[in-house]
Amino acid sequence: MKNREPFKVQILKTKINRFPTDNHHETQQVEPGEIIEVTKTNLIVQTGQGENLIIKQIQPAGKKLMDIEEFLRGYQPQPGDRFGSFKESE
Numbered sequence: 001m002k003n004r005e006p007f008k009v010q011i012l013k014t015k016i017n018r019f020p021t022d023n024h025h026e027t028q029q030v031e032p033g034e035i036i037e038v039t040k041t042n043l044i045v046q047t048g049q050g051e052n053l054i055i056k057q058i059q060p061a062g063k064k065l066m067d068i069e070e071f072l073r074g075y076q077p078q079p080g081d082r083f084g085s086f087k088e089s090e
Contacts, residue, residue: 008086012065013057017044033083043068045083 030036032048043055059065060075 006084006086008061009083010059010061011055011057011083012059013055015054015056016047017052017054031082035077035079035081035083038072038077038079040072041069043072043077 030046032046034046035043036046036052037044043058045053045055047053055068057065057067058071060071066074
């Protein structure tokens with residue numbers, strides 16, 4: 001999602017990974033909302049509580065609800081990309 005205009009999504013189904021099994025993230029400074037791992041079947045995001053959020057279903061604005069595998073095939077996010085919040089323009 002780098003070099004791409006930000007876009008809105010709704011994250012609709014997730015799973016909390018309270019005990020991350022991949023230790024290489026522990027030594028990195030990772031911001032909340034930052035994507036830390038992408039595989040063919042998983043999109044894992046850092047939370048503000050030090051846990052990982054595994055996104056299972058997502059819906060980009062104006063698009064249909066997608067399982068994460070479908071989203072990953074089309075949008076191809078990378079580790080280091082970041083989810084954030086939008087400020088609505090008045």
